[in-house]
Amino acid sequence: MYAGVMKDKSSVNRLVLENVSHSYGAVAVLNHLSLVVNPGEIVVLVGPSGCGKTTILNLLSGHIEPMSGSIQREGVIRTVYQHDGLFPWLTVLENISIGLRSLKDATQREKELRELLELIHLEGFEHHYPHQLSGGMKQRVELARVLAGDSDILLMDEPFSALDYQTRLRMRHELVRLLKERPRTVVFVTHDIEEAAQLADRVLVLSNRPATISHELQINAQRPRDLTDNAVIEAMTAILKELGLQTSDRNDV
Amino acid sequence: MIKPKTSESQLASVAMRKGSATLRFLLPVIVILCVLLLWFFISYINLFPAYALPSPVAVLKSFKEEMLAGRLVNDIIASLWRVAVGFVIAATFGIPVGLWLGQHLYAKQAFVPMLNFFRFLSPLAWIPFAILWFHIGDKPAIFLLFMATFFPLALATMSAVATIPSIYFRVAKDYNYKGIELLTKVTFPAVLPQVITALRVSYGIAWVVIVAAEMVGCQDGLGYGIWEARNGLRLDSAVCYMIVIGVLGMGIDRLLAQLTKLPNVRWGYER
Numbered sequence: 001m002y003a004g005v006m007k008d009k010s011s012v013n014r015l016v017l018e019n020v021s022h023s024y025g026a027v028a029v030l031n032h033l034s035l036v037v038n039p040g041e042i043v044v045l046v047g048p049s050g051c052g053k054t055t056i057l058n059l060l061s062g063h064i065e066p067m068s069g070s071i072q073r074e075g076v077i078r079t080v081y082q083h084d085g086l087f088p089w090l091t092v093l094e095n096i097s098i099g100l101r102s103l104k105d106a107t108q109r110e111k112e113l114r115e116l117l118e119l120i121h122l123e124g125f126e127h128h129y130p131h132q133l134s135g136g137m138k139q140r141v142e143l144a145r146v147l148a149g150d151s152d153i154l155l156m157d158e159p160f161s162a163l164d165y166q167t168r169l170r171m172r173h174e175l176v177r178l179l180k181e182r183p184r185t186v187v188f189v190t191h192d193i194e195e196a197a198q199l200a201d202r203v204l205v206l207s208n209r210p211a212t213i214s215h216e217l218q219i220n221a222q223r224p225r226d227l228t229d230n231a232v233i234e235a236m237t238a239i240l241k242e243l244g245l246q247t248s249d250r251n252d253v
Numbered sequence: 254m255i256k257p258k259t260s261e262s263q264l265a266s267v268a269m270r271k272g273s274a275t276l277r278f279l280l281p282v283i284v285i286l287c288v289l290l291l292w293f294f295i296s297y298i299n300l301f302p303a304y305a306l307p308s309p310v311a312v313l314k315s316f317k318e319e320m321l322a323g324r325l326v327n328d329i330i331a332s333l334w335r336v337a338v339g340f341v342i343a344a345t346f347g348i349p350v351g352l353w354l355g356q357h358l359y360a361k362q363a364f365v366p367m368l369n370f371f372r373f374l375s376p377l378a379w380i381p382f383a384i385l386w387f388h389i390g391d392k393p394a395i396f397l398l399f400m401a402t403f404f405p406l407a408l409a410t411m412s413a414v415a416t417i418p419s420i421y422f423r424v425a426k427d428y429n430y431k432g433i434e435l436l437t438k439v440t441f442p443a444v445l446p447q448v449i450t451a452l453r454v455s456y457g458i459a460w461v462v463i464v465a466a467e468m469v470g471c472q473d474g475l476g477y478g479i480w481e482a483r484n485g486l487r488l489d490s491a492v493c494y495m496i497v498i499g500v501l502g503m504g505i506d507r508l509l510a511q512l513t514k515l516p517n518v519r520w521g522y523e524r
């Protein structure tokens with residue numbers, strides 16, 4: 001996956017969509033969309049349901065090919081799914097070790113595994129199977145798996161949306177903490193505006209189908225950010241306004 | 254406040270489902286005793302002549318006789334051997350064929366009608382061919398067992414592959430699983446719970462078929478034992494063989510059921 005020895009530093013871990021259009025049959029989903037994700041950046045995509053967010057992630061991961069336009073991706077890309085992305089026939093430890101498949105040295109792999117297990121606070125559950133875990137625990141295992149080894153870019157498609165509210169809040173902090181330990185480039189899709197405001201370096205608000213970027217918002221505040229931080233509230237207000245959901249704009253609707 | 258309530262009702266429903274351990278043991282024993290009593294009673298009042306309905310005592314006697322003569326044990330071993338060989342051959346071919354068909358649409362479309370045809374063709378219909386091709390002995394019986402179990406196993410495995418959630422293959426692609434590794438590390442474990450169920454079902458078929466197969470194609474075995482008892486008008490011995498067949502069949506199914514307790518297939522049964 002690596003570009004090779006001549007790796008140009010500025011292009012490492014960079015994701016670029018250039019003028020990408022895509023449609024399913026008669027349904028035009030993306031229309032001349034351009035997007036650059038910089039190394040180490042956390043980009044959050046928000047937008048109405050069915051506007052094409054999952055499609056963008058599928059294009060970024062190479063799961064589907066665009067009908068027109070070009071995509072550049074460098075580095076190892078991994079995806080966190082909304083739920084059920086773990087193999088149910090493998091234990092927690094075995095599921096995480098899938099992320100270390102390229103690591104050949106057994107002792108080093110063992111060490112990595114222990115470290116990851118500790119990182120997600122699931123010591124004592126290493127031999128449990130996914131069906132024996134709560135939703136939050138399962139998503140933590142998913143995070144450990146994508147963070148394992150040599151991954152560079154993480155694509156997350158509503159990874160916490162199947163969880164209850166409090167677990168979701170906790171998982172956000174968890175993600176921020178994990179990314180502090182192991183920095184990655186992240187493209188994160190969510191419906192949750194709080195989540196976007198707490199996690200993102202940059203929020204992209206997408207329009208209705210065919211999706212274009214209707215608004216771009218840079219958030220410079222340090223992470224971890226609390227829900228009640230000014231920066232978070234400001235960002236939320238801006239996003240809500242953009243989506244036409246802010247009360248002060250009620251008479252516009 | 255809510256927590257103890259839910260756990261209590263959960264406990265109650267678990268108790269409902271499992272019942273008490275003593276009852277679970279006692280209830281079937283009572284039913285079996287009732288059936289035995291009924292049998293005793295019917296043979297006691299001579300509703301049927303003794304040669305047509307042997308009494309429990311006569312069956313017990315013939316059981317002792319067959320044991321002492323060593324014939325029963327010999328027949329049990331012969332039948333178990335044939336079922337084991339036929340079943341293992343069917344599984345070693347049937348499961349991989351099912352996996353392959355499940356992953357290749359055109360192969361599936363091409364072969365499914367044929368496989369279905371043979372599945373619905375009673376294996377006993379092959380008896381004339383079995384004897385013509387393999388004469389008398391283990392081989393025709395094993396052939397019949399293969400014909401009886403290969404098709405349901407292959408078809409069940411194939412349909413199981415079709416039910417694998419696509420997300421597993423997406424994850425597999427993310428982590429570069431390809432070819433034979435994809436098959437053994439993703440596809441196969443994903444269908445294993447259903448394959449185990451299919452194994453149990455087709456073992457049931459095999460155990461039914463062996464009796465018929467041995468009646469015509471063998472010189473020993475449990476089916477042959479019944480056939481010989483009939484020829485000698487020794488229905489007491491026939492009943493004794495019937496009981497052995499039933500009990501052994503159940504016992505082996507219990508053994509196969511242990512496969513569902515393997516930790517890496519439990520997920521398939523807990524939904």
Ligand SMILES: Nc1ncnc2c1ncn2[C@@H]1O[C@H](COP(=O)(O)OP(=O)(O)OP(=O)(O)O)[C@@H](O)[C@H]1O
Nearest residue numbers: 024025027029048049050051052053054055056209
């Ligand atoms: N495989 C497919 N075949 C046909 N149409 C599809 C397919 N996948 C998605 N679509 C259509 O493309 C559009 C965008 O889908 P996509 O899944 O990208 O939306 P989304 O933004 O992720 O929505 P949500 O927020 O509800 O997850 C939808 O209208 C959907 O009907």
Ligand SMILES: [Mg+2]
Nearest residue numbers: 053054055157
């Ligand atoms: Mg989606």
